[in-house]
Amino acid sequence: MxxxxxxxxxxxxxxxxxxxxxxxxxxxxxxxxxxxxxxxxxxxxxxxxxxxxxxxxxxxxxxxxxxxxxxxxxxxxxxxxxxxxxxxxxxxxxxxxxxxxxxxxxxxxxxxxxxxxxxxxxxxxxxxxxxxxxxxxxxxxxxxxxxxxxxxxxxxxxxxxxxSIRNLWTALIVWLLVLFLVAALISYRVASGMTRPLEQITKVAKRIQRQEYIARVTVKKQDEIGELGYAINAMADSLQVQMERIRQNESQLESVLDNMINGIVMIDVTGHIVLLSRRAEDILGFTSRELVGRHYSDARQQHELTSLIREAFEKQSYIHEEMTFYYPEERLLELNLVPVMQDNEFVGILLVLQDVSAIRRLERMRSEFVANVSHELKTPVAAVKGFAETLLGGAVKDEETTRSFLQIIYDESERLNRLIGDILELSKIESRRVPLTFSPVEMQSFAAKTVQLLEAEAARKSIRLDLIAEGDIYVEADEDRLRQIMMNLLSNGINYTPEGGKVTVMVEPVWPASVSPYALSDETRDDYERIRIVIKDTGIGIPKKDLPRIFERFYRVDKARSRSSGGTGLGLSIVKHLVELHNGTIAVESEVGVGTKFTIEIPVIHP
Known part of the structure; x- marks a missing residue:
């Protein structure tokens, strides 16, 4: 300028x-x-x-x-x-x-x-x-x-x-120089008066070009340049409003895309990826930086997905498919490929990815649950019906046979009652319709009473029950539900431990990782944040392949042994849900022929 x-x-x-x-x-x-x-x-x-x-x-x-x-x-x-x-x-x-x-x-x-x-x-x-x-x-x-x-x-x-002419030229040159100086000064002021507003307008236009939409021209004169300044300011106002609107829309769209449970991939008409949502990054195992701007065939995914996208481009029609992906982890995905049209012109493909692994797993679990419930209910009902028919057929005249059959009918009815009770209990716990009443529980006396309730059952198999617990260990918990957790685990330990074995219960505080147990003082000994309950037996153990599934409903490692022991297959599932309701964790370690150890950690204070 x-x-x-x-x-x-x-x-x-x-x-x-x-x-x-x-x-x-x-x-x-x-x-x-x-x-x-x-x-x-x-x-x-x-x-x-x-x-x-x-x-x-x-x-x-x-x-x-x-x-x-x-x-x-x-x-x-x-x-x-x-x-x-x-x-x-x-x-x-x-x-x-x-x-x-x-x-x-x-x-x-x-x-x-x-x-x-x-x-x-x-x-x-x-x-x-x-x-x-x-x-x-x-x-x-x-x-x-x-x-x-x-x-x-x-x-x-x-x-x-x-x-005379020379004198005239001398005077003329002198006056011309003076006039030049005066003209230069006047011209500079006139040029400055014209160019300074243009300079400011140019600077403002460059700032607007750099997306500084708050820039405005200071208008001092109501001439043509002033009108230009007003026009620039009006344009900047309009741009600022429009860009603010665009930013809000982009922010809302980005927020929607980032928080969608489905993955979104946008592919333009040339086959290049122009959009990849955060969920799509998690599902596909690639970042936006790696894929955006590149052709969809460059994505190192399985061949079936590339073929499906190619088919969508060829047909330019909606395609729905379910496909198992093995990278970055195995999961079942529901794929929806939707053609994108603008003004009746095909401009690309929108790929919607939904992880349906959990849904399909729940559907499978529901089917298995229904099948298991039907099977579990059918067994005692069939036994009751069979022995009742036998009695009705004339066996009732034999008093000893009648007593034996009635005892079987009674036991199967009890088993049926326990099964129905456990199913209803698990249903209430899973739907979180079980209100927990938290109160301080002193763990040494609590654990002693729980162990005492099962001493008779353990004595029948000559199983020794050991309790290791320090005094003055408190936790905030629902006492009835906590006792249900411990009794379920203790009962399992007794049932699956051969005669003459041992079941040990240990309760101890858990200090933060920054605190060394060997450097505790009287002031810091009560600063533990969690308690740990360990129930260990010397039973038959659980094979390693079954450990990930033992908390599933109706899952039994040894179905014949479980049925003969009167178990319903729902105890560990109930235990897991009750521990989670206490904001705690449960883990299991086991070795076949050596025994099993369940470890529960519960926070001392609940929010």
Missing amino acids: NSFRSRLTLIMIGIIGLSVLASGLLMAQMFKQNHIQALEESMVREIRILAAGMKWESADDNMTAQFQYYSQVASDMKRNADSRITFIRTDGVVLGDSDHDPHTMDNHKSRKEVAKALSGDIGSSIRMSDTTNQNMLYVAMQVQADQGPYIIRLAMSLEDVEQ
Whole structure:
């Protein structure tokens, strides 16, 4: 913008300078012409005066006498006229000259001013004199004498005129320089007044280009540039509002995409990926930086997905498919490929990815649950029905057989009752319809009472129950549900431990990782955040392949042994859900033939 201002200033100075220079040239030329014209008129008057008072010699006199006479007259007249005077005959012979000897002078008939005077007009010319070596103004006029016509020529040096012209040019140059300075100052101020607002408008436009939409032009004048400033400000206001709207829409769209449970992949008509949501990154195992801008075939995914996308591009129609992915982990995905149309023109494919692994797993678990419940209910119902039919068929007459059958019917009814009770209990726990009443529980006495409840059952199998618990260990828990957790685990330990075995219960505090148990003081001993309950037996153990599934409903490692022990297959599932309701964790370690250890950790205080 500074260069523009400089160019504008130079242009204005140039225009002014050229105008002044042209005016000066014209004025000097007119001055010279007027001055010369005035001189000519004055010289004509002088010639007429000289001719009126002139005494002409007879033409019969010899030439020498005429030369002397006219030369003398010319010299005398020069003192009054202050001009060079020349007397010339009509044949061009110079009779006398005030400055030179006529004998040495050329014939002047061909001279421009003389030739014109011979024709009857007043002749004038300007040329360099051969004798004086100066620019001279010559004026010649034909005069009539008694002896015939003569030519009187006056010559005057133009040195004074040229000096006047030089003085005029000196003054003109000085004034031109002064005018240049004044014009430069005025032009700079005018250019600044024009360019400074343009400069500001340009800066504001560049800031708007850099997305600084708060930039505004300060308008000081209500001229065309001011109108331009108002237009720029209005444009900036409109852009700011529109960009704010766009940012809000982008933010909302980004928030929606980032929080969607489904993955979104947008592929343009050329097959290049233009959008990849955060959930799609998790599902596909690639980041946006790795895939956006690249062709979909560059994604190192399984061939089936690439083929499905290619088919969607070929058909340009909706495609729904379920596919198992093995990278980055095994999962079942529901794929929906939707063609994107704009103004009835195909512009790309929208790929919606939904992880249905959990849904399908729940559906499978529900089917298995229904099948297991049906199977578990069918067994005792069939037993009750069978023995009842036997009794109705006549076996009731045998008292011993009747008592045996009725006992079986009773046991199966009890088993059926326990099964239904466990199913209802698990249903309430899973739906979180079991209100927990938290209160402080002193773990040493609590664990002792729980162990005491199962001592008789353990004694029947000669199983020893050991309790290891420190005093003054407290936890905030629902006492009834906590006892249900421990009794379920203890019962399992007793049931699956051979005679003469051992089941151990251990309760201990858990300190933060930054605290060393060996450096505890009386002040820090009560600063534990969690408690740990460990129930360990010396039973038959659980195979490693079954460990991940033991908390599933109706899952049994040894189905025959579980059924004979009266288990429903729901105990560990109930335990897991109750531990989670206490915001705790449960883990299991087991080795076949050595035993099993369940570890439960529960926070001391619940939010």
